[in-house]
Amino acid sequence: MSRYIFLLIFSVLSVGVNAQRFENKFSKPLNVVLDEISKRFDVKLRIDVDTVGKVLPYADFRIRAYSVEESLDNVLRFFDYKYTRQGEKSFKITPYEYMRRTPADGEKMLKYLNTLYNDRKSWETRAECLRTEVRTILGVDNLLAKCVKAKPQWSKVRKYNGYSVRNFALETLPGQFVCGTIYLPLAKKNFPLILCPNGHWADGRYREDEQLRFATLARMGAMAVSYDLHGWGESALQVGEAAHRTPEAHVIQIMNGIRILDMLLESYPVDETRIGSNGGSGGGSQVVMLSLLDERFDAACPTVSLASHFDGGCPCESGMPVSLACGGTNNAEMMAAFAPKPVCVISDGKDWTASVPTLEFPYLQRIYGFYNAMDKVSNVHLPDERHDFGINKRRAVYDFFAREFKLDISKADESKVTVEAREMMMTKRKQ
Ligand SMILES: [Zn+2]
Incomplete structure (x- = not known):
């Protein structure tokens, strides 16, 4: 029995280590990455997207230590998701909407037009x-x-x-x-x-x-x-x-x-x-x-x-x-x-x-x-x-x-x- 438990722990650790190697593109599940961002920047994330089965390559390399917004942007754009600030310490994560841009985008477009x-x-x-x-x-x-x-x-x-x-x-x-x-x-x-x-x-x-x-x-x-x-x-x-x-x-x-x-x-x-x-x-x-x-x-x-x-x-x-x-x-x-x-x-x-x-x-x-x-x-x-x-x-x-x-x-x-x-x-x- 103890041998099986040892093998189980060993294999879990192996997966963890392997997941953080170049050959595996330093991949992590999206929900894990979002959880880490939430803790690291002390923010609440309301997740209105499907994270099941979503795996993010170069996951930790997308985090910007100085900015929760840039971190979220780098992580979410890979899946065509986006964030919207809800409060000082909270963000909502939703699918990308092609029809909804930002007023800053509108300003740039009108200037171009x-x-x-x-x-x-x-x-x-x-x-x-x-x-x-x-x-x-x-x-x-x-x-x-x-x-x-x-x-x-x-x-x-x-x-x-x-x-x-x-x-x-x-x-x-x-x-x-x-x-x-x-x-x-x-x-x-x-x-x-x-x-x-x-x-x-x-x-x-x-x-x-x-x-x-x-x-x-x-x-x-x-x-x-x-x-x-x-x-x-x-x-x-x-x-x-x-x-x-x-x-x-x-x-x-x-x-x-x-x-x-x-x-x-x-x-x-x-x-x-x-x-x-x-x-x-x-x-x-x-x-x-x-x-x-x-x-x-x-x-x-x-x-x-x-x-x-x-x-x-x-x-x-x-x-x-x-x-x-x-x-x-x-x-x-x-x-x-x-x-x-x-x-x-x-x-x-x-x-x-x-x-x-x-x-x-x-x-x-x-x-x-x-x-x-x-x-x-x-x-x-x-x-x-x-x-x-x-x-x-x-x-x-x-x-x-x-x-x-x-x-x-x-x-x-x-x-x-x-x-x-x-x-x-x-x-x-x-x-
Ligand atoms: Zn309608």
Whole structure:
């Protein structure tokens, strides 16, 4: 028995010694290395990655005695993992995300992009490249060519204080529907239209703050239109929730926006010189795409979304590699292609849009300057607020569209809005 124990100890020691030799590339299991870093630098590591079976060559040689950050970087990059500082003594370890960079990266990219154009002419060459290549990468024309030109199915109209509401179901690809709700003003014709693609907050377009925004815009005189993300709301009943987190959702959502706009212009006497879009978070990513790819839009308001260093974390925002267009771009540059049409970027201090006042807004101002249209780009920054679509952001939306589309700001009173039950906003389309 003692002989076996001796052999066991000997073999364990041998492995330990062998693991620290040049022939074995001084390899160590990743979890052991991270544990050593944690102890050596007296930091807590929250590990949100799979370390099982991960072995790191030249493990100890990657440690920098003077810097926990450099040590973590040297260790983690081998596996495409990264760290984020959580507190003075703690870090979170997560997989590398190609769509999420740092504000410092965003700054470098914008600085580089600014070297590509110095006047309106050189900028327009670049903007045309973006429109062409993003369209091709996204593949939206292939889907639009497959769309059926079906008439929408409508629900009954519900009348409220200063506006009315109606649901629709529109068949886009054969057998595939996008459902939404339109909020109509009292005016019978020549009203502006604001398309409101949805973001990822719980309960989607059925949420109270979404309804308050759409109904208030209608009370102010615009037609506001909300619709489901692909694989959310009524779409989830048809294609399932898993369909959302796919690259296909990226292009289907843009196709839906374009087809809904086609349908609305055929169905209602909209003033086609006043067509806008507004969406928060993932809805803001759609605003950027629609503004770039559909020239019918006249004003845009991406909310808690636009950044030069983040493309949107869901495959429905970054599943197709549009940021590779024209040698590399980002949402700030794609939004700039909207110049000189009015754009208002709403940002806050507690998400990735915290950089807008110092990075993305000055960048946009420079482009708008090529058109002497600096007054057409604005930024409402709320430094103490977080990633939501709260009242101050909604007020900024009302102010922007009141200014650009000549809406009645005196009607921006959300207390007059009737919030509907989710059930009432569903079209229950006929098969
Ligand atoms: Zn998504």
